[in-house]
Amino acid sequence: xESDEAxxxxxxxxxxxxxxxxxxxxxxxxxxxxxxxxxTPSSQQQSGGKMKESGKKTQQTPSVDEKYSQxxxxxxxxxxxxxxxxxxxxxxxxxWGPQLEQATYKNRQRLYLSEQTDGSxxxxxxxxxxxxxxxxxxxxxxxxxxNEEARSPFVKKYKTIIHPGEVNRIRELPxxxxxxxxxxxxxxxxxxxxxxxxxxxxxxGAANSRxxxxxxxxxxxxxxxxxxxxxxxxxxxxxxxxxxxLWSIQDHITTVGxxxxxxxxxxxxxxxGSDKNESPTVGPRGVYHGHEDTVEDVAFSPxxxxxxxSVGDDSCLILWDARTGTNPxxxxxxxxxxxxxxxxxxxxxxxxxxxxxxxxxxxxFDRRKLTANGVGSPIYKFEGHKAAVLCxxxxxxxxxxxxSSAEDGLLNIWDYDRVSKKSDRAAKSPAGLFFQHxxxxxxxxxxxxxxxxxxxxxxxxxxxxxxxxxxxxxxxxMSDLIYRPEEEVVAELEKxxxxxxxxxxxx
Numbered sequence: 001x002e003s004d005e006a007x008x009x010x011x012x013x014x015x016x017x018x019x020x021x022x023x024x025x026x027x028x029x030x031x032x033x034x035x036x037x038x039x040t041p042s043s044q045q046q047s048g049g050k051m052k053e054s055g056k057k058t059q060q061t062p063s064v065d066e067k068y069s070q071x072x073x074x075x076x077x078x079x080x081x082x083x084x085x086x087x088x089x090x091x092x093x094x095x096w097g098p099q100l101e102q103a104t105y106k107n108r109q110r111l112y113l114s115e116q117t118d119g120s121x122x123x124x125x126x127x128x129x130x131x132x133x134x135x136x137x138x139x140x141x142x143x144x145x146x147n148e149e150a151r152s153p154f155v156k157k158y159k160t161i162i163h164p165g166e167v168n169r170i171r172e173l174p175x176x177x178x179x180x181x182x183x184x185x186x187x188x189x190x191x192x193x194x195x196x197x198x199x200x201x202x203x204x205g206a207a208n209s210r211x212x213x214x215x216x217x218x219x220x221x222x223x224x225x226x227x228x229x230x231x232x233x234x235x236x237x238x239x240x241x242x243x244x245x246l247w248s249i250q251d252h253i254t255t256v257g258x259x260x261x262x263x264x265x266x267x268x269x270x271x272x273g274s275d276k277n278e279s280p281t282v283g284p285r286g287v288y289h290g291h292e293d294t295v296e297d298v299a300f301s302p303x304x305x306x307x308x309x310s311v312g313d314d315s316c317l318i319l320w321d322a323r324t325g326t327n328p329x330x331x332x333x334x335x336x337x338x339x340x341x342x343x344x345x346x347x348x349x350x351x352x353x354x355x356x357x358x359x360x361x362x363x364x365f366d367r368r369k370l371t372a373n374g375v376g377s378p379i380y381k382f383e384g385h386k387a388a389v390l391c392x393x394x395x396x397x398x399x400x401x402x403x404s405s406a407e408d409g410l411l412n413i414w415d416y417d418r419v420s421k422k423s424d425r426a427a428k429s430p431a432g433l434f435f436q437h438x439x440x441x442x443x444x445x446x447x448x449x450x451x452x453x454x455x456x457x458x459x460x461x462x463x464x465x466x467x468x469x470x471x472x473x474x475x476x477x478m479s480d481l482i483y484r485p486e487e488e489v490v491a492e493l494e495k496x497x498x499x500x501x502x503x504x505x506x507x
Contacts, residue, residue, distance in 0.1 A: 238295025
């Protein structure tokens, strides 16, 4: 019965049409093409590809393919569900939106991603509808039957917004996830109400969509560092001007009126104008100086809109409190041995902060004791990546669990509580590492835990050369036998063993 039900929600994938991903990495290898690149997709793949694959095709590519083949063979064992979606154009960000509908075997949910094009068509912010199969529904024989060069039937484009420039990062407003902020190669943060924005056709020459709001305050490009506050409609950004900038969307809402039930919705009349200069603007509540190089990521405290942290290319982790002024509260020098790329604040324990770096490590800091002898003193260093770490994020479901993705193509899932419980049988694996998602064949540039469906993750990689498209988006959930308490798993397996033996003994 369960297999038949799963078959009903596992139709065959269809092959995408048109387009190949552009290549030629930006700093941190997070951009699929350089800003001044005017080549066609095919010539980009030839010239940009050599930048990205330099010295790698002869040595690393076979091992990547071999590891991928091994991984795919284990999918029915390791995963409860997996959807593989080949992208026409690369996306540097992926985020879950609101859950729309719950059904017997699957839920429907919004998904935000982007299309980074080569200039033949406009860059876009994409709102998709995703069918998320519920736990223990999909049959094992179905989840591994996918074509790497096909689109997934579980992901369908719902709306397209023509974005002014390439989308580097997307973040949703926790109070109302229909409101998203985006970073591009400019000093501004763009705010979009994705429900009221008109659906656009991304054709050459089409005018840009008009943002609902523009946040100003940076003096140079702010490309990656972006965060939304979990407690109030605040936005945080960092950029090349070495500053951290704080805004309140409420500063705009209070000037144009708001419905008290709108949970932070931006109220405006939808105009026909497409120039982003026609959009309303809001200045910052504060500009914070303390970094000595580009700010690469920012994060809010889970309990206070006034407290936040930032990391940058100066190898520093800085904690701020807007109530005490614009200077750092604490500056952690040499938090890592190289540039810091990412940071996340534990939503369950506001003392714990994660950082990821170009030194290939993830480090866990306790803000009650951040330094020793004048430099960063982490609680623990997690060493399980072989290339720069690009993204870290705590699980919304369990306080000790987090994920990290890197340029080595891996998305590692860790449990800090397991560090001190490492068994002899797992001596070869890094302490705390209990799951490794190896379904991507190039750098995993972003991922996001699904707060509406714990243990379900969306991840995106820039592997256009190996997929025949613009990269890969995967939605996946590991088997619950991997993360559930051991005694529960053993009891279930014993029950299953008894069932198998009983069936085998019948004539």
